[in-house]
Amino acid sequence: MYLDADARKCTGCRVCLTICSLYHFKEVNPKKAALSIDAKFPKPGKYEPLICNQCGICASVCPVEAISENNGVYIIDPDKCNGCGECVKECPTQVMFLHEDSPVPIKCDLCKECIPVCAPGVLFVKE
């Protein structure tokens, strides 16, 4: 089970990024969100949402075994994580983020908060 996107519908508004940071960190900052949007302008004029597909590579590369799977969702244990950034480096979709405010990388926990506020209906859960 993971978050998926119909990229053709994305309008690049970034509301998913704002709600992600507000829900998890109680503050608004798109750079502290567990997804991002690549804007391809002026040509061809498309947006590409980059989102975690819960592939688990982060868990397999973590040197301190801080990332574990629960019902198909990979979660970082902040008590075990040493912030080395190996998972961020190895993430194939580049959707794990380091931010100076956060001792552990920022990663999608499939909270699904972003789905209902995405007006054009880009985001959905894939079983």
Place this chain on the structure above:
Amino acid sequence: MDIGTPPSNREELIMFGYAGKTLRVDISDGKVSTEPLSDRLIRDYIGGRGFAARILYDELKPGISPLGPDNKIVVASGPLAGLFLPAGGKLTFASKSPATNSYGDSNVGGHLAAEIKYAGYDVIIIEGVSSKPVYLYINNDKVEIRNAHKYWGKGTITSEDIIKNDLGREFEIAVIGPAGENKVKFACISHDFGRQAGRTGIGAVMGSKNLKAIAVKGSKSLKPADPDKLLSIGKKAFADCIKHPAWKIWLEQGTAGVTVWSNEQGSFPTRNFQSGYFEDYKKISGEVMVKETIVNNKACFGCPMACGKYARTNKNGKDYYVEGPEYETSAMIGGDCAIGNIRDLTYANYICDELGIDTISGGSVAAFAMECYEKGILTKQDTGGVELKFGDIKAFEHIMNLICRREGLGNILAEGVKTASEKIGKGSEKFAMQVKGLEISGYESRKAPAMLLSYMTCDIGAHHNRAWAIIHDIQAGRDVIAGKSKKVIELQHIRPLFDMLGCCRLQWVELELSLDYYPQLMNAAIGKNYTMDELLKASERVWNLTRLFLIREYEKTFGRHFDYPPTRVYENGVISGPTAGSKIKKEDIERLLDEYYQRRGWDKNGRPTPEKLKELGL
């Protein structure tokens, strides 16, 4: 009138909702400083255009040249910009306008307002003039004036792309084109490949300072006073927007959806406002765009409507990408210059965007020149051999290039229709469609007195965004004069409030998002207890302050004639369409103004009374 002394320990306090700081940059010598926002500025002026009006009123000496070294540019967002709510992405650019020689502002959507706040600033004040082309580089606390030689001379779309390649695609850019560099008085500031701070010629002010662009990247957080409340109110507001029946058509067609309606109402400016109905409107409608040109829906920051329609057209075997046309572009170039073909109109939009010309004023200037040509006031000798006919895309492109280069006739037209008509003469002043020096935007309003009054009294010149009152004309009776000022004033306080808060008004206007949300969102963000009435009072304060700015600039000559519409409105009837034959009597114009001034607490000459100023704390 000082704006209050900031508490000395403010830097250490957490500022909720706001970023908390003003960045001041003197581009003459590269001096950069920051100042904390003062409590009084926040309390009385809220943000955005409120901040800008107060700062410019206090810091600009009367009588300075808008394109000289003493003018300043204020870039300001508001408390709601960059937060979680529908469309918190509005940024105000303000300056002494070269179009009106008075207070001018223009807002832009996209992602720049949010990014500036994430970089740590609510306001940027740009002063001085650089001796060579530069751009302002902001990466959080790192602020530098950098050489822009490489970008100078290039179009806005081209240079935004190159700057992003040079600095990183995550930078948000505001940039001027050749029109701004050459100080065309309706040059715009572009952002995000298709969003513009279009009006009042602030692109020319940037050009006069040799400032090509502003590039911003920020990674700081905005801290709401009550994050849980902001989350829950914001979610509810998004749900309300999405479930509105009009939401789908807005997502599909954006503002271009208004084109058909406007023609049915006879309010679509056509051939320099000779008519309110364009016979080819169905060929440039939103529906046609969906079928032929739109490649993607493009939203500003946090917007559920995504009224930006990113489009592609082909000209002479080459593809051109541009955002639009929006309704205003369809009206002012489509109708007003009679370009009745969506592919040509999209290309015309591209030309203006790349050159950095406001499509509203640019369309009006081209339409004015075309009417002069039609009437024989201008001839081929003036136009460089080109037949400057309505409906001719080649003629439109030619005249835009002349204007942008300030070449021949273009040098006269680059001043805007007011000054151009004074220079050209031969009766052309009567159809120079402007108020206070700013060209009228996309609504023919001879049979819409409230809309006409909105244009007449708009504080930056004839712009629709302060009071889109045509709906009220349709509801209350299109020939009714009495009582129209009440709605106009109400709208002139509500609508500019969005430009103070830093968010878009269209969710309220088009999706009927309740106004109750805004004080709630504001209070959750900044931790205060504002009521809507208090916010509207602040908006009225700003409206009176910008009026004081106008009066101060024109002290000796100021009077109610500053609020008069062009002669065409009462001398010529609309020539075709649903409003054919309509004109408005001169005495009705005086009645509209009398009632408006009285209701506002202004005297018969349109000056705020001492009592009104006292009431507003001015």
